[in-house]
Amino acid sequence: MTDRTTEFFEELDARGHEPLLEKATGILRIDLSDGKRRLRWLVTIKKGDVTVSHANAKADCVVRMDQALFERIVTGKANATASVLRGLVAIEGDSQLLVLFQRLFPGPPNGRKRS
Amino acid sequence: MNGLVQILDGNTFVVSDARGDIEASLTDPTGLFSFDSRFLSTWILTVDGERLNPLSVDDLQYFESRFFLVPGTGTVYVDAKTSVIRRRAVGDGFHEELTILNHDDKAVDLKVRIDAASDFADLFEVKDALKKKGRYSTEVRKGRLLLSYDRGSYGRRTVISATAPAKLDEKGLSFAVHLEPQGEWTTDLEVVTASGAGGTYTRPKYQRGQRKPQPNMERGLDHWLSAAPRLESDSDSLKATYRRSLVDLAALRFSPPIAGGRSLPAAGLPWFMTLFGRDSIFTSLQALPFTPELAATTIQVLGDWQGSRVDDFRDEDPGRILHEARYGEMTAFEERPHSPYYGAADATPLYVVLLDEYERWTGDRRLVRAFEREARAALAWIDDYADLMDNGYVSYQRRNEDTGLENQCWKDSWDSISYRDGRIPGFPRATCELQGYAYDAKVRGARLAREIWKDPAFADGLERQAADLKRRFNRDFWVEDGEYFALGLDNEGKQIDALASNNGHLLWSGIVDKSKAKSVARHLMGPRLFSGWGVRTLAEGEGRYNPIGYHVGTVWPFDCSFIAWGLRRYGFKEEAAVIAAGILDAAEYFDGRLPEAFGGYERGVTKYPVQYPTACSPQAWSTGTPLLLLRTMLGLEPQGDHLIVDPALAENIGLLALLDIPGRWGRVDAFARGRVEIAPDLRRRARS
Numbered sequence: 001m002t003d004r005t006t007e008f009f010e011e012l013d014a015r016g017h018e019p020l021l022e023k024a025t026g027i028l029r030i031d032l033s034d035g036k037r038r039l040r041w042l043v044t045i046k047k048g049d050v051t052v053s054h055a056n057a058k059a060d061c062v063v064r065m066d067q068a069l070f071e072r073i074v075t076g077k078a079n080a081t082a083s084v085l086r087g088l089v090a091i092e093g094d095s096q097l098l099v100l101f102q103r104l105f106p107g108p109p110n111g112r113k114r115s
Numbered sequence: 116m117n118g119l120v121q122i123l124d125g126n127t128f129v130v131s132d133a134r135g136d137i138e139a140s141l142t143d144p145t146g147l148f149s150f151d152s153r154f155l156s157t158w159i160l161t162v163d164g165e166r167l168n169p170l171s172v173d174d175l176q177y178f179e180s181r182f183f184l185v186p187g188t189g190t191v192y193v194d195a196k197t198s199v200i201r202r203r204a205v206g207d208g209f210h211e212e213l214t215i216l217n218h219d220d221k222a223v224d225l226k227v228r229i230d231a232a233s234d235f236a237d238l239f240e241v242k243d244a245l246k247k248k249g250r251y252s253t254e255v256r257k258g259r260l261l262l263s264y265d266r267g268s269y270g271r272r273t274v275i276s277a278t279a280p281a282k283l284d285e286k287g288l289s290f291a292v293h294l295e296p297q298g299e300w301t302t303d304l305e306v307v308t309a310s311g312a313g314g315t316y317t318r319p320k321y322q323r324g325q326r327k328p329q330p331n332m333e334r335g336l337d338h339w340l341s342a343a344p345r346l347e348s349d350s351d352s353l354k355a356t357y358r359r360s361l362v363d364l365a366a367l368r369f370s371p372p373i374a375g376g377r378s379l380p381a382a383g384l385p386w387f388m389t390l391f392g393r394d395s396i397f398t399s400l401q402a403l404p405f406t407p408e409l410a411a412t413t414i415q416v417l418g419d420w421q422g423s424r425v426d427d428f429r430d431e432d433p434g435r436i437l438h439e440a441r442y443g444e445m446t447a448f449e450e451r452p453h454s455p456y457y458g459a460a461d462a463t464p465l466y467v468v469l470l471d472e473y474e475r476w477t478g479d480r481r482l483v484r485a486f487e488r489e490a491r492a493a494l495a496w497i498d499d500y501a502d503l504m505d506n507g508y509v510s511y512q513r514r515n516e517d518t519g520l521e522n523q524c525w526k527d528s529w530d531s532i533s534y535r536d537g538r539i540p541g542f543p544r545a546t547c548e549l550q551g552y553a554y555d556a557k558v559r560g561a562r563l564a565r566e567i568w569k570d571p572a573f574a575d576g577l578e579r580q581a582a583d584l585k586r587r588f589n590r591d592f593w594v595e596d597g598e599y600f601a602l603g604l605d606n607e608g609k610q611i612d613a614l615a616s617n618n619g620h621l622l623w624s625g626i627v628d629k630s631k632a633k634s635v636a637r638h639l640m641g642p643r644l645f646s647g648w649g650v651r652t653l654a655e656g657e658g659r660y661n662p663i664g665y666h667v668g669t670v671w672p673f674d675c676s677f678i679a680w681g682l683r684r685y686g687f688k689e690e691a692a693v694i695a696a697g698i699l700d701a702a703e704y705f706d707g708r709l710p711e712a713f714g715g716y717e718r719g720v721t722k723y724p725v726q727y728p729t730a731c732s733p734q735a736w737s738t739g740t741p742l743l744l745l746r747t748m749l750g751l752e753p754q755g756d757h758l759i760v761d762p763a764l765a766e767n768i769g770l771l772a773l774l775d776i777p778g779r780w781g782r783v784d785a786f787a788r789g790r791v792e793i794a795p796d797l798r799r800r801a802r803s
Binding site: 019020022023076079081082085086087088096099100103104105106107108110 | 267268269270310419420421423424425426427428429431442443446447448449454455485488
């Protein structure tokens with residue numbers, strides 16, 4: 001998986017602190033599957049301080065979806081909330097972590113129309 | 116909605132006829148709804164093939180009702196040998212106890228049938244009558260009737276079962292009932308709603324034998340009522356209106372999954388049981404002196420969903436506060452932008468206003484510190500994203516031209532913003548009240564920055580900006596020949612010169628120069644705007660004025676409550692009391708439940724307020740209106756750790772006491788006596 005997904009998590013880990021997550025504390029696990037194998041991303045958040053790994057740990061919120069969908073989400077081509085409503089994302093546990101986390105996803109690539 | 120019965124719990128609700136039956140078409144708004152989808156569109160009870168006749172309906176609670184029925188229709192004289200009781204409670208689907216009594220001294224055999232079906236319509240489809248794109252299926256499995264709808268990964272299911280022996284087929288349930296003389300037969304029916312392919316099945320929370328209500332609200336109605344201040348008055352009508360408001364506000368509370376079990380006001384029952392930025396903020400402001408916890412949840416939930424990126428489809432910007440969130444099929448498939456939709460230009464500055472007002476009442480600095488980042492982002496949005504014309508004013512123009520909102524202010528109908536001659540301006544539009552809210556947000560943001568965030572430089576900057584905005588506004592929006600503020604500036608920066616109720620919101624915001632306030636108040640109380648009941652949305656004589664036009668002449672109780680607050684802010688105590696009296700008089704005609712809007716007809720002409728036809732009642736900010744009017748009549752104003760009481764109320768209210776008003780002072784009481792005389796023609800002009 002090369003890709004914007006890896007970049008997204010690596011950048012997040014490198015930043016180490018994310019202001020949009022300052023109200024969040026907990027472990028968010030994102031399981032991405034490409035049909036054959038599953039890749040686990042473990043995001044540990046402590047009042048905005050973030051570390052990302054592939055470690056196995058008990059998570060407060062587990063999110064599962066296709067790897068291709070997540071790739072579209074981190075490139076702004078798909079919207080996370082609409083994907084959840086469509087049944088493409090399975091969520092277990094504290095969904096508030098995901099609500100705060102989805103703010104890190106970019107908007108669509110076409111940018112802003114201005115009058 | 117005459118004859119329709121509504122019960123709800125959170126955003127699950129049932130709308131049926133007086134027999135308890137549901138017989139919906141695509142455009143007919145009855146059914147069992149949950150998360151913006153219809154899960155039952157047919158639910159019809161027959162006995163021996165006959166529909167039943169309603170004798171009475173008890174609305175036991177907002178989540179529970181009981182229907183008393185007899186067989187046989189169309190006769191004046193009912194002499195039934197059997198009677199039927201349906202007791203229905205909603206909460207994660209619904210639970211219905213169906214009981215049939217035989218009053219005869221002979222045994223009887225009856226064929227009892229429930230027809231059931233679902234069209235799984237999205238609420239938007241119910242409003243707009245659109246065709247479905249997915250696949251329906253029906254199945255009887257293990258004693259359950261399963262109704263399903265699938266569109267790719269999107270699935271919705273309704274699962275129906277009964278406790279008594281039943282014969283199930285794909286269209287419903289049949290019971291062969293034998294009743295002994297004076298005998299009784301009963302069954303429990305369970306209707307479960309499920310989402311997703313696998314389907315998470317949650318059983319309806321009400322079961323037989325449970326007599327204690329446990330709605331999805333954080334606490335029961337009794338607790339809610341006893342925690343609110345107690346009102347005593349010579350006016351029975353005011354007491355009834357106050358109680359109605361509290362009960363309706365309880366019904367309108369809703370707990371989105373991310374609110375941690377706490378609740379905030381949804382916009383209106385039943386079609387708007389969802390998160391609306393503007394409506395939740397205005398209602399929370401109205402209810403602050405009574406139920407401050409609603410404001411706290413509103414601040415948290417809207418803050419968590421604050422915009423973080425640029426997304427044209429959703430009209431989202433970083434820092435912007437959402438307009439509306441929906442969960443149905445059309446939202447899921449991005450045929451509608453409500454996931455969530457951000458197209459409101461007022462919710463973002465109002466968010467800061469609410470945060471400050473909340474702290475002034477409660478002293479809850481912890482929350483103000485926790486949401487500092489969101490408040491700063493909201494303030495930054497005003498400057499960085501809302502100034503579409505680069506002229507220093509907040510304006511709006513949708514970027515989603517297919518399904519976005521044209522008018523992103525509270526008057527959101529297509530013709531609400533017009534010039535005197537009735538022409539409609541182009542976009543962007545900078546309506547006047549948006550400038551007032553932006554001004555107030557900056558002033559209040561400065562106070563929070565100075566006192567709580569300890570950032571005096573930021574506070575100084577905001578205050579300078581606010582002063583500059585006020586100076587420019589009083590120059591650019593002032594209509595010289597009319598001596599009032601224009602409804603807005605158009606896309607060329609020219610005045611949209613109609614006279615409208617928005618002037619009252621300007622008083623509330625504090626943006627009006629003292630020297631201009633008297634003239635504004637005179638207009639608000641004058642014959643073109645004041646109907647005798649309240650202030651018309653658009654003044655009589657304007658090109659588009661229509662006394663039953665949605666935002667172009669009707670009177671909106673919520674609008675009037677903020678106008679009354681604005682009048683008080685500038686010292687027009689008696690004028691505020693006159694408006695409060697007019698709206699509270701109107702409330703009496705609606706049994707204490709103010710509608711969203713009523714006709715702008717002259718009070719002396721119609722004698723009673725003519726309700727604007729609307730499907731939504733109660734409406735949250737109409738429900739909050741009597742509360743804010745009580746605040747303005749009593750002149751309640753926090754000052755440091757004290758609550759100032761400075762009453763001015765109409766004579767006919769007599770004695771008024773509001774006991775145990777919660778706030779940073781603990782609990783205090785306010786007492787008043789009505790002394791403001793209201794002229795016999797039921798109107799009173801501002802003294803010039």
